[in-house]
Amino acid sequence: MKKYLLAVLVDNKPGVLTHVAGLISRRAFNIESIAAGYTEEVDVTRINIVVSVDDQLELDQVVNQLSKLIDVIKIVNLSEVDSIKRELVMIKLKATPQTRADIINVVNIFRAKIVDVNRENVVIELTGEQSKIDAICEVLAEYEIIEIARTGAIALSRGPIPAKNA
Amino acid sequence: MRMNGAQAVIESLKKEEVDVVFGYPGGAVLTLYDAVYKMGFRHILTKHEQGAVHAADGYARATGKVGVCIATSGPGATNLVTGIATANMDSIPLVCITGQVGTSFIGKDSFQEADMCGITTPITKHNYLVKNVEELPRVIKEAFFIARTGRPGPVVIDIAKDVFAAELNYTYPTSVNLKGYKGDFNGNEAEIEVAVEAVKAAKRPLFFIGGGLTLADMGAELQKIIEQTGIPVTTTLMGLGCIPASYDGNLGMAGMHGSYASNMAIMECDLLMGIGVRFDDRVTGVIAEFAPQAKIIQFDVDPAEINKNIPVDYKVVGDLRWSLPIFSRKIKSLSDDFKGRFSAWRIYVIGLCSKVPFSYKHDTDCIMPQQLIEKVNELTDVDTIVVTDVGQHQMWTAQFYKFGKARKLLTSGGLGTMGYGLPAALGAKLGRQNNTVVLFTGDGSIMMNCQEMATAADYDIDVKIIVLHNHVLGMVTQWQRMFYGKRYSQSRLNGKTDFVKLAEAMGVAGYRINEPAELELILQEALSHKGPALIDVMLPEVEDVLPMVPGGNRLDQMVLGRDVQ
Numbered sequence: 001m002k003k004y005l006l007a008v009l010v011d012n013k014p015g016v017l018t019h020v021a022g023l024i025s026r027r028a029f030n031i032e033s034i035a036a037g038y039t040e041e042v043d044v045t046r047i048n049i050v051v052s053v054d055d056q057l058e059l060d061q062v063v064n065q066l067s068k069l070i071d072v073i074k075i076v077n078l079s080e081v082d083s084i085k086r087e088l089v090m091i092k093l094k095a096t097p098q099t100r101a102d103i104i105n106v107v108n109i110f111r112a113k114i115v116d117v118n119r120e121n122v123v124i125e126l127t128g129e130q131s132k133i134d135a136i137c138e139v140l141a142e143y144e145i146i147e148i149a150r151t152g153a154i155a156l157s158r159g160p161i162p163a164k165n166a
Numbered sequence: 167m168r169m170n171g172a173q174a175v176i177e178s179l180k181k182e183e184v185d186v187v188f189g190y191p192g193g194a195v196l197t198l199y200d201a202v203y204k205m206g207f208r209h210i211l212t213k214h215e216q217g218a219v220h221a222a223d224g225y226a227r228a229t230g231k232v233g234v235c236i237a238t239s240g241p242g243a244t245n246l247v248t249g250i251a252t253a254n255m256d257s258i259p260l261v262c263i264t265g266q267v268g269t270s271f272i273g274k275d276s277f278q279e280a281d282m283c284g285i286t287t288p289i290t291k292h293n294y295l296v297k298n299v300e301e302l303p304r305v306i307k308e309a310f311f312i313a314r315t316g317r318p319g320p321v322v323i324d325i326a327k328d329v330f331a332a333e334l335n336y337t338y339p340t341s342v343n344l345k346g347y348k349g350d351f352n353g354n355e356a357e358i359e360v361a362v363e364a365v366k367a368a369k370r371p372l373f374f375i376g377g378g379l380t381l382a383d384m385g386a387e388l389q390k391i392i393e394q395t396g397i398p399v400t401t402t403l404m405g406l407g408c409i410p411a412s413y414d415g416n417l418g419m420a421g422m423h424g425s426y427a428s429n430m431a432i433m434e435c436d437l438l439m440g441i442g443v444r445f446d447d448r449v450t451g452v453i454a455e456f457a458p459q460a461k462i463i464q465f466d467v468d469p470a471e472i473n474k475n476i477p478v479d480y481k482v483v484g485d486l487r488w489s490l491p492i493f494s495r496k497i498k499s500l501s502d503d504f505k506g507r508f509s510a511w512r513i514y515v516i517g518l519c520s521k522v523p524f525s526y527k528h529d530t531d532c533i534m535p536q537q538l539i540e541k542v543n544e545l546t547d548v549d550t551i552v553v554t555d556v557g558q559h560q561m562w563t564a565q566f567y568k569f570g571k572a573r574k575l576l577t578s579g580g581l582g583t584m585g586y587g588l589p590a591a592l593g594a595k596l597g598r599q600n601n602t603v604v605l606f607t608g609d610g611s612i613m614m615n616c617q618e619m620a621t622a623a624d625y626d627i628d629v630k631i632i633v634l635h636n637h638v639l640g641m642v643t644q645w646q647r648m649f650y651g652k653r654y655s656q657s658r659l660n661g662k663t664d665f666v667k668l669a670e671a672m673g674v675a676g677y678r679i680n681e682p683a684e685l686e687l688i689l690q691e692a693l694s695h696k697g698p699a700l701i702d703v704m705l706p707e708v709e710d711v712l713p714m715v716p717g718g719n720r721l722d723q724m725v726l727g728r729d730v731q
Binding site: 010011014015018019022023026044057060061064065067068069070071072073074 | 283284288291292294295345346468469472473477
């Protein structure tokens with residue numbers, strides 16, 4: 001299985017997420033994550049989908065089937081071009097006076113941030129590529145993780161050309 | 167012009183040149199039906215919403231225009247679901263207008279509320295929920311455009327009740343502006359060039375045509391190519407009629423119940439050119455061994471169809487109305503003696519047709535179903551529109567009725583919807599008043615929408631309903647006979663329903679044929695009856711559709727007909 005990050009530009013209309021999510025599920029495509037948000041154009045939403053496929057034929061199927069949706073304007077495979085991929089994670093961790101210093105150490109090493117502190121816990125925020133996020137989660141597993149929220153990956157290509165003109 | 171949403175809907179239908187709609191009124195569409203009444207719009211009241219949507223589908227298939235149906239919110243709308251899915255699988259252009267509860271009631275589990283956009287997303291080309299009357303003209307314009315362009319398909323417009331009553335300054339847009347859908351499907355000419363080269367290199371080429379060719383109305387263009395090159399042609403169920411059955415290079419239907427010649431030709435050809443086909447599992451046999459010796463070229467308007475089921479060597483993506491004329495012109499400009507080069511192959515495959523034709527065993531004591539279809543074929547003309555339900559009778563129709571023109575076989579190919587036939591026949595007749603319309607159905611299928619006989623009678627829609635009455639769910643019993651040790655679980659009907667009386671009770675003339683001796687006479691009488699008629703034809707219970715490629719087999723591993731075994 002290989003993973004690809006697709007930037008799917010869609011009309012910002014009600015029901016569009018249903019159309020996209022419904023298609024992925026009924027065609028039995030495997031997705032790792034999906035993240036949607038507004039863009040530089042008011043009526044366009046960008047859905048970042050990480051799909052996991054067996055081969056090129058299956059990837060083509062995903063792209064072609066998604067392209068058929070009327071509200072899909074454009075699909076760009078950002079894994080095929082030079083691009084910057086990021087994901088954001090927030091981790092709520094038990095932090096006692098004994099463990100707090102160690103945790104801060106880990107946070108510094110990963111260039112993460114502590115965004116909330118309590119008597120019993122901290123909330124850590126980190127952005128980075130998926131592998132980096134996975135790594136911090138693994139290290140922090142030593143402590144008591146209360147909960148994790150991840151956004152799923154988003155990406156932009158390098159250079160001046162936007163996906164819509166790619 | 168100042169008007170309410172309901173009037174705007176009707177006005178827009180007129181602008182789209184819709185001449186008839188099929189539907190059923192109810193709470194959420196009362197205002198719309200008030201406009202139907204006031205504006206005198208032609209509306210056919212079916213007896214069930216499923217009848218309305220299948221009728222719109224039959225109308226669309228027979229005419230090539232967009233079929234339109236209307237249903238109210240909740241149960242009215244959900245009753246359309248089977249019909250929408252049927253149309254979607256066969257790429258039939260429909261616009262289905264459903265009422266929705268008032269905007270302030272949406273999402274509150276209100277009376278007769280159902281989330282139609284949610285329900286129909288997997289079975290439509292596109293759908294809309296309209297909550298603002300100002301959007302209505304644009305949405306309707308887009309819906310018709312989407313339904314009929316590219317690969318056609320059904321579009322649902324779900325309209326909140328209060329939108330019908332709200333007023334707007336009506337203007338109908340002259341153009342559609344969709345960012346992600348342009349509706350023009352001209353492709354890359356270089357792909358056609360590759361296809362031409364493949365033909366030049368081929369020794370045993372074969373055209374394999376399907377519903378896409380029917381929908382594009384490009385049979386005549388293909389006919390030119392095959393006449394020039396002598397390339398034989400096989401067809402899917404949905405492609406029947408595009409090339410006349412009488413044409414001697416036409417090997418007939420391929421697949422599970424296809425002809426020996428078609429299936430063998432697919433197995434032996436060295437170039438298979440799929441024209442508007444989607445390589446459905448009913449036609450391929452075991453996928454890994456479909457056309458094992460062939461390079462495969464796929465001509466299709468839908469890029470998602472390329473490599474979906476069968477990996478192909480070359481593709482020509484684009485509307486067949488764009489690609490086939492160019493392909494034809496390029497082939498024509500060549501000096502190659504295609505006819506001479508392909509003649510041995512052509513003679514060989516045509517020989518297969520006479521070696522193992524579709525056949526059955528005649529019986530002097532009873533009417534054989536195949537004989538019935540042949541007889542109806544004999545008594546009807548080439549412009550007759552033949553509609554079927556689903557099951558054995560559908561396959562026998564495909565095998566034994568010799569279609570001479572496209573859009574003359576209306577059948578639920580992809581979804582296989584029992585109950586499709588009767589309402590679809592009504593729609594076809596309303597769209598094509600001058601053509602005879604004959605429905606082949608079974609004693610199972612007819613009961614699934616038999617209420618529409620009343621519609622036929624009430625509007626005097628002249629369709630001839632031929633019931634292949636064998637007292638069983640034929641295709642189910644055939645599989646039970648072959649694969650389930652003759653355990654006929656829930657498939658022997660032996661119903662007490664008298665179809666002649668049922669027809670007469672609803673206002674349709676009824677005929678019954680028991681004996682082979684009366685077959686021709688009564689058929690003639692019934693077919694010449696003015697107005698709708700049902701002909702109940704008593705047939706033997708045990709008769710298999712053959713040849714048959716059992717599931718998991720290659721196309722050349724057919725169970726053949728009795729005469730051959």
